[in-house]
Amino acid sequence: MTLDPTTLAAILAMAVVTYATRIAGFFVAGRLALRGRAKAAFDAIPPAVLVAVIAPTALTTGWPETAAAGVTILAAMRLPLLATVAIGVVTVVALRALA
Amino acid sequence: MNHDVTTGVQPVLATSAEGARDILPAMIACVPIAMLFGALAVGKGLSILEAGLMSILVFAGGAQFAALELWTYPVPVLALAFSTLLINARHVLMGASLASKVGDFSLPQRLAGAWVLTDEAWALAERRALHQRITPGYWFAVAAMLPAAWIGATFLGAWLGSFLGDPRRLGADFAFTALFIGLIAGLWRGRGTAITIAASAAAAALVYVWLGTPWHVLAGAFAGIAAAWCATPPERATS
Numbered sequence: 001m002t003l004d005p006t007t008l009a010a011i012l013a014m015a016v017v018t019y020a021t022r023i024a025g026f027f028v029a030g031r032l033a034l035r036g037r038a039k040a041a042f043d044a045i046p047p048a049v050l051v052a053v054i055a056p057t058a059l060t061t062g063w064p065e066t067a068a069a070g071v072t073i074l075a076a077m078r079l080p081l082l083a084t085v086a087i088g089v090v091t092v093v094a095l096r097a098l099a
Numbered sequence: 100m101n102h103d104v105t106t107g108v109q110p111v112l113a114t115s116a117e118g119a120r121d122i123l124p125a126m127i128a129c130v131p132i133a134m135l136f137g138a139l140a141v142g143k144g145l146s147i148l149e150a151g152l153m154s155i156l157v158f159a160g161g162a163q164f165a166a167l168e169l170w171t172y173p174v175p176v177l178a179l180a181f182s183t184l185l186i187n188a189r190h191v192l193m194g195a196s197l198a199s200k201v202g203d204f205s206l207p208q209r210l211a212g213a214w215v216l217t218d219e220a221w222a223l224a225e226r227r228a229l230h231q232r233i234t235p236g237y238w239f240a241v242a243a244m245l246p247a248a249w250i251g252a253t254f255l256g257a258w259l260g261s262f263l264g265d266p267r268r269l270g271a272d273f274a275f276t277a278l279f280i281g282l283i284a285g286l287w288r289g290r291g292t293a294i295t296i297a298a299s300a301a302a303a304a305l306v307y308v309w310l311g312t313p314w315h316v317l318a319g320a321f322a323g324i325a326a327a328w329c330a331t332p333p334e335r336a337t338s
Contacts, residue, residue, distance in 0.1 A: 012156065013176055014157045015156035022190045025192060050283050051295075051319060052320050054275065057275070089269070
């Protein structure tokens, strides 16, 4: 049970930023009606960030990770979240054993 | 005839019970995800206390998993804050949409209510708002029970994870990638999403090879957002 000061600083920074996003909407309501290109750009933020975070592992690590990501995409199109994760993990373990 | 009963203000207890019933499936679903977060956090070198503290204070699944993926020592505090800001920016739109539906909330209730805003609670509240007002009793039942499950399961997963050892041996390091692919599939909205994903993946992979972490997140996010902007036809001037 340790608490590193830098880790605590990172967690607090994340907490402040997150609460700011949660509270902001309640006070800017009415002034924030996004349409057209602005709305498309805003809607694109979550998928763009999530893809960017995993792109190094999925595309630049090795063929087992890239192939397992492909299998996981197929699973994600029809299965719930936990089953998708399980299939991805099992696939990467199997392919790493072959590599 | 009991019109006065049905048209009167519903008792707080009844609306709270409805909120609790609405959120129950999401609570059950979040337990294994939060346990996975706790176990992976310990695998990344966080203590059980640090993993639990992040779930208590940040309490935003996507941002927390992204933070673990970016986590290195020394801890890149600014990169983590920036990634969190980008992933959680959607809360601003969710809060703005809810603001007009929670007119009865006092200022302290708004400040506390925003703390427990999540995708799941927001979606349920918006559905309810189609035919009735969102009362504080409903909101706090639907929104504040999820943190309890998320935080408890994080501590449990972190504690169990401390017995697992190297997460890579079990392929658990790939769990992030698989989880994010699942989350991205949930955000799918057709052609625009495909263009965003392709642009973000290409830019992030290239920048990761050239410059390394955490610049790939910035490059991928910017490329994906710019691609979505370009793929949408400009609006005609409204008459």
